[in-house]
Amino acid sequence: MADLPKVRNVMTAGAMGSGKTCAIDCLAAQCFLVGEDKIGDTRLAHARQDEKDKGCSIKANITTLVLEGKQLLNIVDVPGHVEYSAEFSVMVPIADGALVMADASKDALPVATGQQMKQLGKWGVMPVLFCNRIDTSILVTKKDAQEIVDDITQIIEAFNLIAQTTHEGTPVLMDPIKGSVIFGSASSGWAFAIPTLAAFYAKKMGQEVDKMCSRLWGEQYFNPAKKSWSNLPSDGSVRGFVKLVLDPINSLLTSCEAGDLAKVEKVMKGLDVTMSITDKKLEGIPLFKRVMQLWMPAGTCIAKAVETFIPNPKAAQEKRFHLFTDAAVTDPCAVALKNCDAAGPLMFNCVKLTPQPSTVGRFFAIGRVYSGTLGADKGFLLEDDYIPPHARVVEEVTAPAEGEGEGEAVEEAEIDPEDAALMKKAPKQK
DSSP states (O other), X not given: OOOGGGEEEEEXXXXXXXXXXXXXXXHHHHTTSSOGGGTTTSOTTOOSHHHHHHTSOOSOEEEEEEETTTEEEEEXXXXXXXXXXXXXXXXXXXXSEEEEEEETTSSSOOHHHHHHHHHHHHTTXXXXXXXXXXXXXXXXXXXXXXXXXXXXXXXXXXXXXXXXXXXXXXXXOOOTTTTOEEEEETTTTEEEOHHHHHHHHHHHHTOOHHHHHHHSSSSOEEETTTTEEESSOOTTOEEHHIIIIIHHHHHHHHHHHHTOHHHHHHHHHHTTOOOOHHHHTOOHHHHHHHHHHHHSBHHHHHHHHHHXXXXXXXXHHHHHGGGTOOSOTTSHHHHHHHHTOTTSOOEEEEEEEEEOTTSTTOEEEEEEEEESOOOSSOOOOOOTTOOOGGGOOOOOOOOOOTTSSTTOOOOOOOOOHHHHHHHHHSOOOO
8 A cells, every 4th residue: 555656546437237346356356356267256346235136236335456466456346327326426536547347239338328427527537448248249149240340449439529528638538559448358257458469469470569559450451362451441351450359259269169179279379378177178158258268367457457547546646636625736735635645634535434234323434545644543524614724814804994883893703722823823825
């Protein structure tokens, strides 16, 4: 916690059923809290019994994970149903970034996602887009590669259009080439970003990674007969994303469904992936799910995107500290908040009270420490309109002119002795 560059405060966002809780399972699998074969079934973030019974998030909660001792993630899981939108609203201020889940098996963003984006923009929360449920398009609806590309493209364009209107003054356009867009299946535990695959193909083909990234997305076509690339389609040419991403995935699926384990092992060996004896005993769709997890582990992909595109607490508060306080930028509290100063005055924003199951009438206070250090000691609950003594403006009362205000008594305002002593020490603000 003391190493702020390694800390990320991130929340999930997206409509109900978009895969938010499954994404947390993918991250938990990297910490060995969830078995890779139990991703999507464990639902680690569902702590309440009614959530486990219904299979959906009802109340917001926080899960803290340490990934390989290198990264500390405070993940806020929130319900996506519109009836529980208040749970989302209260949690937005304590997050620096959001993992926005979108159902890429469809060609449009739900209205609920757009409403959530408005709140993320209001609080300056930086998003990362996860185009989820690619497996649904491949296994269930059996869409061809070009249809899948069209759906994903429309999702990204719709997301960027909303981001342009909600995140004013801050460019947050999602760019697959840079890696701010993730593709995959959270419930199956596999996901990838363009830069990761580009690095693999660049090494294999002896090309630059940046150049290969641009070829894997957008209007880039490969002609197998001529073995050349072009930004215009021609006879026999195939879009780069289809040729180097979707075709290999479909080829693996075909081999798994046909029970051709030898071919699957050959492909995995070419990808520098080793299959265990238990993996080789699987067949059909379970085998396909497992080899995709080995090739493209979702937890690793999500963690890298979060680390790259979501700011750490100090960097985030430097940019949006003015959203949390009305104090002047030179005020000691504002300075401590901006610097995320652990030695400064304690400022804790309690966003929610959760009842303690074992003790009636007692609650857990959920929130975030913006400055100072919170320990096992007493604190002071301040009113919403509280103004510290040093920031209060003292109005001078001028004596009435002769003949004016006769018969009217001027009452002096009573000032608390402690506040009066503090105001004498602090300079008056005009």
